């Protein structure tokens with residue numbers, strides 16, 4: 801068990817969050833205090849982080865496919881791949 805440095809509540813180590821404050825000091829805080837400090841619910845924050853990771857993976861896959869298409873099928877397919885990648889990036893950004 802660890803203690804939240806803001807509300808001093810005992811929290812499970814698995815649920816404890818490490819937050820770096822304005823002075824660059826690392827603090828162990830609970831999820832409720834995280835919400836108060838950042839104004840974002842931790843589950844929302846985790847969801848956004850996960851979402852950003854998935855978008856990055858999708859874009860990387862598209863880029864790899866673009867390079868493959870460009871090498872195998874020629875310039876036209878390469879350009880189509882780039883357009884598709886940009887579209888995915890653009891729409892993924894809109895969903896957030």
Ligand SMILES: [Zn+2]
Pocket residue numbers: 804805806807808809829830831832833834
């Ligand atoms: Zn707390």
